[in-house]
Amino acid sequence: MNDLKKLLPMLGHTRGKRSAVTCSLKCDNACSKAVCNTSANSYFRDIASAEFSRRSALGLGLAGALSAAVMVQGAEPAQAGQGQHDAGHKGHGGKLPFAPIKPVDAAVDAFNVPKGYSWQPVIRWGDPLFKDAPNFDFARQTPAAQAGQFGYNNDYTEILRQPNGKKGLLVCNHEYVNPQIMFPAAPVSGAEEAQRRAIFRNAVGMTVVELERGHKGQPWDYVRGGKLNRRITANTTFELTGPLAGSDFVKTAADPAGRHVLGTLGNCSGGSTPWGTILSGEENFNGFFRTEGTSAEDRRYGLEDKATAMGWELDDPRFDARGEDYRNEPNRFGYIVEIDPENPNSMPRKHTSLGRFKHEGANVIVADNGKVVAYSGDDERFDYLYKFVSKNKYKKNNKAHNMTLLTEGDLFVAHFAGNSASEIDGSGTVPADGKFDGSGTWLPLVVNGRSAISGMSVQEVLVHTRLAADKAGATKMDRCEDVQPNLQTGKVYVACTNNTKRGLPGQAAADETNPRAENRDGHIVELTERRGDATATTFNWNLLMLCGDPAKNTETYFSGFPAAQVSPISCPDNLAFDTQGNLWISTDGAPSTIGYNDGLFKVGLEGKNRGNVQQFASMPRNAETCGPVIHDDESMAFVAVQHPGEEGTYAAPNSYFPDYVADGSTPARGQVRAPRPSIVQIFPEGARRR
Numbered sequence: 235m236n237d238l239k240k241l242l243p244m245l246g247h248t249r250g251k252r253s254a255v256t257c258s259l260k261c262d263n264a265c266s267k268a269v270c271n272t273s274a275n276s277y278f279r280d281i282a283s284a285e286f287s288r289r290s291a292l293g294l295g296l297a298g299a300l301s302a303a304v305m306v307q308g309a310e311p312a313q314a315g316q317g318q319h320d321a322g323h324k325g326h327g328g329k330l331p332f333a334p335i336k337p338v339d340a341a342v343d344a345f346n347v348p349k350g351y352s353w354q355p356v357i358r359w360g361d362p363l364f365k366d367a368p369n370f371d372f373a374r375q376t377p378a379a380q381a382g383q384f385g386y387n388n389d390y391t392e393i394l395r396q397p398n399g400k401k402g403l404l405v406c407n408h409e410y411v412n413p414q415i416m417f418p419a420a421p422v423s424g425a426e427e428a429q430r431r432a433i434f435r436n437a438v439g440m441t442v443v444e445l446e447r448g449h450k451g452q453p454w455d456y457v458r459g460g461k462l463n464r465r466i467t468a469n470t471t472f473e474l475t476g477p478l479a480g481s482d483f484v485k486t487a488a489d490p491a492g493r494h495v496l497g498t499l500g501n502c503s504g505g506s507t508p509w510g511t512i513l514s515g516e517e518n519f520n521g522f523f524r525t526e527g528t529s530a531e532d533r534r535y536g537l538e539d540k541a542t543a544m545g546w547e548l549d550d551p552r553f554d555a556r557g558e559d560y561r562n563e564p565n566r567f568g569y570i571v572e573i574d575p576e577n578p579n580s581m582p583r584k585h586t587s588l589g590r591f592k593h594e595g596a597n598v599i600v601a602d603n604g605k606v607v608a609y610s611g612d613d614e615r616f617d618y619l620y621k622f623v624s625k626n627k628y629k630k631n632n633k634a635h636n637m638t639l640l641t642e643g644d645l646f647v648a649h650f651a652g653n654s655a656s657e658i659d660g661s662g663t664v665p666a667d668g669k670f671d672g673s674g675t676w677l678p679l680v681v682n683g684r685s686a687i688s689g690m691s692v693q694e695v696l697v698h699t700r701l702a703a704d705k706a707g708a709t710k711m712d713r714c715e716d717v718q719p720n721l722q723t724g725k726v727y728v729a730c731t732n733n734t735k736r737g738l739p740g741q742a743a744a745d746e747t748n749p750r751a752e753n754r755d756g757h758i759v760e761l762t763e764r765r766g767d768a769t770a771t772t773f774n775w776n777l778l779m780l781c782g783d784p785a786k787n788t789e790t791y792f793s794g795f796p797a798a799q800v801s802p803i804s805c806p807d808n809l810a811f812d813t814q815g816n817l818w819i820s821t822d823g824a825p826s827t828i829g830y831n832d833g834l835f836k837v838g839l840e841g842k843n844r845g846n847v848q849q850f851a852s853m854p855r856n857a858e859t860c861g862p863v864i865h866d867d868e869s870m871a872f873v874a875v876q877h878p879g880e881e882g883t884y885a886a887p888n889s890y891f892p893d894y895v896a897d898g899s900t901p902a903r904g905q906v907r908a909p910r911p912s913i914v915q916i917f918p919e920g921a922r923r924r
Contacts, residue, residue, distance in 0.1 A: 334849050678771075858877055
């Protein structure tokens with residue numbers, strides 16, 4: 235037990251969203267450590283067309299960009315039912331009718347969907363992407379095999395569809411690995427340990443894989459050997475863009491020019507762009523590096539002088555940043571990365587203009603004036619909400635130009651003020667005016683190519699963005715995760731997952747934007763940009779909901795909808811929209827807060843249905859719900875099931891998802907199996923594979 239406690243310092247203390255195992259592997263036990271943000275500030279995918287043009291010489295109709303520009307407030311609309319964050323227009327496109335399911339006890343290992351629906355995996359960890367990649371075999375894993383197979387712990391997901399609906403692309407992130415599930419615990423040689431670490435480096439990153447089916451509305455099959463299939467790993471070369479490219483802050487012994495970085499790490503959520511590329515956020519990158527840990531910059535980003543959980547510094551000196559040669563290597567992570575799924579030979583990029591922090595993701599829209607706006611949250615207790623506005627304007631059907639838009643522009647951080655601040659006492663009690671609301675300002679960090687922060691250069695602002703935002707006076711939030719604009723209304727939704735530190739001794743008190751002390755269940759903020767202009771520097775805001783189980787916790791709020799009629803929901807994480815403008819929420823942490831497995835939920839945003847939360851799916855034991863994709867025009871939905879059975883081991887699995895046998899819970903006699911993170915499709919029972 236003592237040895238286990240050293241490995242899992244959160245064991246017995248997980249008051250927030252995750253199991254102790256996930257805390258250790260995913261975020262380097264962030265909740266067991268001191269809060270990174272010690273400033274004295276007041277506390278207080280993209281929605282793009284996912285259809286393809288037909289200009290590919292490959293005969294697949296997949297090489298065209300996501301050609302429809304995504305705009306807000308009277309600009310050119312997105313087409314309905316296309317991609318992860320579909321918005322469409324009211325009355326257009328399909329619906330996804332269902333009777334809400336009941337919450338499932340956290341001890342149950344099952345994937346549950348509503349009556350009338352079925353589910354099956356699209357692709358699982360280890361499934362081969364290329365014709366020469368081997369079939370997955372737990373007992374015969376190698377670095378080369380994993381480099382050709384679907385990666386581990388899939389997160390952000392996008393399904394891009396060809397107009398006829400028969401072909402498509404799946405793109406997703408792979409955030410981190412779990413060695414105790416992937417391999418037996420028996421001692422192995424040093425060489426075998428090194429090989430396992432190489433496998434882990436090839437299991438993270440991103441995947442692009444072609445999809446096919448007989449006709450629209452059927453479940454998808456992935457295409458082994460598809461011409462656009464691709465794996466991006468910890469060893470893939472990325473190009474740096476923006477003001478930090480070539481600067482002294484990012485130069486290392488291996489890259490003295492400071493222009494190219496190997497790999498992307500801790501990839502969480504993401505977004506799709508109007509020009510057909512995919513964005514991914516580098517989130518918990520700090521846990522991969524060993525540093526001196528003595529500088530204010532290191533401490534602000536959670537970088538420490540200790541052996542890492544993955545031990546990659548034993549194999550590759552760039553993960554040991556204590557010496558001069560690789561002191562800057564951590565400065566090369568924590569960005570929004572962009573890949574072109576239509577070109578498997580293209581070099582992915584890291585955009586430094588959007589700042590360096592624990593990006594949950596980024597979602598891009600095109601404003602009325604043609605400029606691109608990207609929203610992003612920093613997923614750390616008491617950190618901030620950001621907005622980037624491009625210098626140049628979007629040009630329809632000019633992909634080469636549009637792929638430069640995230641390389642140069644203005645960066646802002648949010649400050650919130652409440653209308654009923656004096657009434658907030660940390661209990662979550664609704665103010666006398668009947669709502670949590672107020673106004674806000676986007677505080678400048680970089681404007682017109684110049685730093686807006688005294689004493690910091692543009693390069694310093696972008697490499698130490700958290701410190702710059704501290705100086706600007708940004709509002710400390712309860713862990714901003716996914717940030718999604720709704721194209722029907724122009725409103726922006728921010729999932730604040732939780733913050734159990736708020737209101738504790740020595741920590742920030744509750745405020746109207748974050749109104750609960752020891753906020754275990756999280757909440758969702760709704761922003762309305764002033765004058766309907768996504769580039770504006772002011773906004774109004776209100777809370778859509780304070781999450782929780784109303785039957786167990788009276789500190790809930792659902793915009794006035796009767797709490798007794800909603801599905802219990804806790805720890806909102808990723809967000810998406812359907813063609814009718816409803817918000818869909820995936821959760822990460824309900825087992826440790828309200829005692830139910832995580833799930834996928836739909837919530838109305840308008841009229842009498844505003845705040846009505848309905849549960850659509852429930853995950854297997856220990857699993858997090860990630861990357862929701864809502865294709866309600868086909869009565870289909872997709873989720874990335876991450877870390878199923880996380881608290882089990884290779885020898886003693888805690889889940890057998892997704893390869894359940896007849897009784898749905900145990901493997902065949904004598905068969906060794908463990909859970910496999912997977913992308914799951916949910917569809918009407920009448921649909922059949924081709």
